[in-house]
Amino acid sequence: MRSPALAMGWEFRRRHLWALIAMAGYLLALAAIKLLFLRPMEPIRLDPPDGRAAVVITPLTATYFYLLAAFSFGLAGDLGARPSIYPARMFALPLRTAALVGWPMLYGTAAVTILWLVTALSARWPWGIELPLIWPALLAAVFLAWTQALMWMPYGLPGLRAIVTVPWLATLDAVALLAIHYQVPEPMMVAFLVPQLPLAYVTACSAVGRARRGEVPDWRGMFARPASNAVLTRRRDHFPSPARAQAWFEWRRHGRSLPALVGLLLPFELALLWLAKDAPAFVFEILFLALITPPFMAAFTAWTVSQPNPQVRDSYGVPPFIATRPLTSAELIAAKLKMAMWSTLAAWLLVLVAMPLALEWSGTWSVVTERARRMNDAIGTPRAATVVLLILAGFIVATWKQLVQSLHIGLTGREWIVKGSVLLTLTFLILLGPIVEWIIDSPSGQRALWNALPLILAGLVGLKMSAAAWIATRLDRSRLLGDRALVAGAASWVLAVLALYGVLVWFFSTPFVARYVLALIAILAVPLARISAAPLALAWNRHR
Amino acid sequence: MSESVISVSELTRRFGATTALDSVSVSLPRGAVYGLVGANGAGKTTLIKHILGLLRAERGSVRVFGLDPVAEPVAVLSRIGYLSEENDLPGWMGVDELIRYTSAFYPKWDDAYAEELRRAFALDPAAKIKDLSRGQKARMGLLIALAHRPELLVLDEPSSGLDPIVRRDILGAVIRTIADEGRTVLFSSHLLQEVEQVADHVTMIHQGAIVLSAPLDDIRESHRIAGRVPSLDEIFVAHVGTPASAADA
Numbered sequence: 001m002r003s004p005a006l007a008m009g010w011e012f013r014r015r016h017l018w019a020l021i022a023m024a025g026y027l028l029a030l031a032a033i034k035l036l037f038l039r040p041m042e043p044i045r046l047d048p049p050d051g052r053a054a055v056v057i058t059p060l061t062a063t064y065f066y067l068l069a070a071f072s073f074g075l076a077g078d079l080g081a082r083p084s085i086y087p088a089r090m091f092a093l094p095l096r097t098a099a100l101v102g103w104p105m106l107y108g109t110a111a112v113t114i115l116w117l118v119t120a121l122s123a124r125w126p127w128g129i130e131l132p133l134i135w136p137a138l139l140a141a142v143f144l145a146w147t148q149a150l151m152w153m154p155y156g157l158p159g160l161r162a163i164v165t166v167p168w169l170a171t172l173d174a175v176a177l178l179a180i181h182y183q184v185p186e187p188m189m190v191a192f193l194v195p196q197l198p199l200a201y202v203t204a205c206s207a208v209g210r211a212r213r214g215e216v217p218d219w220r221g222m223f224a225r226p227a228s229n230a231v232l233t234r235r236r237d238h239f240p241s242p243a244r245a246q247a248w249f250e251w252r253r254h255g256r257s258l259p260a261l262v263g264l265l266l267p268f269e270l271a272l273l274w275l276a277k278d279a280p281a282f283v284f285e286i287l288f289l290a291l292i293t294p295p296f297m298a299a300f301t302a303w304t305v306s307q308p309n310p311q312v313r314d315s316y317g318v319p320p321f322i323a324t325r326p327l328t329s330a331e332l333i334a335a336k337l338k339m340a341m342w343s344t345l346a347a348w349l350l351v352l353v354a355m356p357l358a359l360e361w362s363g364t365w366s367v368v369t370e371r372a373r374r375m376n377d378a379i380g381t382p383r384a385a386t387v388v389l390l391i392l393a394g395f396i397v398a399t400w401k402q403l404v405q406s407l408h409i410g411l412t413g414r415e416w417i418v419k420g421s422v423l424l425t426l427t428f429l430i431l432l433g434p435i436v437e438w439i440i441d442s443p444s445g446q447r448a449l450w451n452a453l454p455l456i457l458a459g460l461v462g463l464k465m466s467a468a469a470w471i472a473t474r475l476d477r478s479r480l481l482g483d484r485a486l487v488a489g490a491a492s493w494v495l496a497v498l499a500l501y502g503v504l505v506w507f508f509s510t511p512f513v514a515r516y517v518l519a520l521i522a523i524l525a526v527p528l529a530r531i532s533a534a535p536l537a538l539a540w541n542r543h544r
Numbered sequence: 545m546s547e548s549v550i551s552v553s554e555l556t557r558r559f560g561a562t563t564a565l566d567s568v569s570v571s572l573p574r575g576a577v578y579g580l581v582g583a584n585g586a587g588k589t590t591l592i593k594h595i596l597g598l599l600r601a602e603r604g605s606v607r608v609f610g611l612d613p614v615a616e617p618v619a620v621l622s623r624i625g626y627l628s629e630e631n632d633l634p635g636w637m638g639v640d641e642l643i644r645y646t647s648a649f650y651p652k653w654d655d656a657y658a659e660e661l662r663r664a665f666a667l668d669p670a671a672k673i674k675d676l677s678r679g680q681k682a683r684m685g686l687l688i689a690l691a692h693r694p695e696l697l698v699l700d701e702p703s704s705g706l707d708p709i710v711r712r713d714i715l716g717a718v719i720r721t722i723a724d725e726g727r728t729v730l731f732s733s734h735l736l737q738e739v740e741q742v743a744d745h746v747t748m749i750h751q752g753a754i755v756l757s758a759p760l761d762d763i764r765e766s767h768r769i770a771g772r773v774p775s776l777d778e779i780f781v782a783h784v785g786t787p788a789s790a791a792d793a
Contacts, residue, residue: 238644238647238648239644239645239647239648241648242648242649244648245645245648245649248645249634249645252636252637253634253636318598319630319632320596320598320626320628320630320632321628321632321633321634323596323598324596324598324621324624324626324628325621325649326617326618326620326621326622326649326650327617327618327649328617328618329617478615479615542597542598542617543597543598543599543600543614543617544598544599544600
């Protein structure tokens with residue numbers, strides 16, 4: 001390996017070999033399934049996507065984002081930090097900056113171009129869907145090149161990288177979507193996209209050049225606390241307890257990410273209300289979009305919350321500084337759960353303040369009040385209020401649950417468990433589409449499913465309770481939780497289930513849904529096993 | 545001698561095919577300075593991690609203050625001050641924030657002593673940890689390990705982070721003060737001259753096994769050759785075959 005280009009290519013291949021093999025294996029399996037089981041001209045919808053399209057769309061979209069992260073060094077870099085995330089160790093290589101930038105950009109753009117060609121081929125055969133080849137491939141390459149340039153740029157403030165990159169890429173995406181909507185001819189799309197590549201390259205060269213010279217701007221002084229405040233901060237009292245200190249630690253480390261992300265996206269989403277004055281249905285779509293933003297973004301933030309060592313991105317072990325805190329593993333988890341609660345409430349406070357203001361200022365408030373009045377007339381004030389509160393509570397609980405439900409995976413510190421769970425989730429998402437499609441197309445399938453629903457729910461409850469019992473036994477035996485804490489936790493859970501069951505019984509007062517089905521749903525809805533497993537996972541990692 | 549602060553018995557640990565610790569048994573009574581010496585990769589950090597409860601004993605047993613550090617982390621860790629070889633202090637915290645945060649975990653935290661150490665180590669309270677130099681970070685780590693006046697101070701390769709001035713002028717004095725107050729210090733190093741200057745008792749470890757463990761004076765006396773007392777480096781070479789600072793090369 002005598003060429004720097006080959007060495008850099010080898011590094012990418014070596015680090016991501018298993019992901020590439022998994023993707024190639026998946027595509028081969030997909031081709032075999034198509035060849036053996038699918039009729040060549042079986043119709044498939046893409047707009048809106050047919051359930052079967054998920055078997056192509058989900059893995060290829062996941063692969064695209066993986067390639068974006070891999071070729072921009074985003075998997076190992078600290079995205080929130082001011083310095084460039086381009087690996088500093090490579091700055092010492094005897095190579096020109098143009099080569100340091102050029103080779104990863106060339107490999108990356110080639111990889112995403114090939115990915116699009118594979119996607120287009122998958123659609124073309126056997127379904128015969130003709131997808132354009134050139135401009136989407138170019139768009140994928142341009143998207144990657146700008147991601148690299150903006151990721152490798154040193155910034156003056158922590159977090160500025162995301163504030164610059166997200167709107168820039170969203171704008172690029174919006175231009176492409178508008179072009180599709182207005183059926184802009186392909187040559188015009190190509191003319192728009194091609195110059196972006198050298199622009200991104202020049203920007204990346206400038207970014208890496210500055211990073212290589214150690215030129216990291218520092219604008220923190222502009223936002224520094226006045227000296228008197230700084231003194232006051234230093235004179236703050238001690239934390240009243242270790243638990244409060246650890247909760248503060250978790251809040252400072254992870255708690256502000258979700259409100260910041262929601263605060264970043266919300267103005268763009270709610271700005272659409274100004275375009276929707278004459279389309280009431282569109283107003284509710286925008287509000288729904290704003291409401292799902294916190295749980296959706298929480299799913300991304302959860303990745304960092306469940307990382308035992310966020311300072312070292314590719315490390316799974318608990319760092320000694322945290323492992324040697326004189327706290328039990330259960331107390332360390334309690335701090336994370338508390339932080340997740342505050343983070344959720346902060347994010348929702350933003351939504352609940354911004355939404356009415358945006359409705360009022362955009363003149364669409366009347367659309368909402370009119371719908372509320374109709375709902376009031378139809379089902380009565382108590383039920384209408386309950387529906388709204390339940391939906392809101394559901395969204396808030398879903399946000400918190402998204403933040404904490406993967407703790408028991410990430411905190412194990414075992415790479416094979418983390419990667420295995422990602423693979424399982426992707427497999428589930430891939431299979432979900434075809435299964436839902438099959439159920440929709442098959443009336444007999446729907447009947448069978450409806451008849452078997454209580455059994456399925458009972459089976460899931462059995463699994464959940466067995467897992468919870470096993471976890472409780474382990475928590476007790478390992479003395480991670482005392483008897484009193486275990487009993488208090490179990491009692492709280494039972495109370496939450498009973499409360500939810502009461503609401504469901506009151507709301508669904510119909511003979512078509514049996515009470516025991518509602519009880520099963522309540523048991524499944526209230527989190528238990530996965531959250532209880534988090535202290536065990538952390539202890540397994542902390543005391544290896 | 546008083547009761548053991550650390551008692552390790554027949555401890556064996558394997559990482560895959562590598563035996564990191566092989567039937568290690570040590571007992572450290574209270575009130576002395578123990579030097580754990582060996583080349584990089586000899587098993588020093590693995591032994592220290594067992595003492596802190598960061599590794600679970602696969603075979604054998606570990607007791608610190610008579611307790612199992614894995615089963616009772618709070619009771620054990622609240623009495624230990626630990627300076628890690630990996631400098632993993634949270635970079636986003638300020639010096640003042642790290643002191644305030646750490647003080648919450650230790651009932652015996654001494655604010656006046658922490659401030660005294662901060663001044664002695666010339667650490668700006670407003671500075672961010674990530675902006676400190678490697679040596680300053682090590683001083684910060686030493687400050688939070690010392691300020692709660694721990695019964696047991698564990699220093700894992702302090703020489704790798706601390707600059708020579710702190711090592712020579714401050715670390716030695718601090719270690720001696722702790723021992724004089726009846727508390728215990730365990731520190732690992734591959735630089736034997738430094739161990740020789742402060743340790744009362746030396747344990748040599750090589751390829752996961754203890755090759756020699758005795759009071760420093762006894763070791764010197766028993767290795768006297770024709771009236772000359774050999775250095776610890778020479779004694780290490782006599783037992784292991786290579787110098788501690790080169791055996792890892």
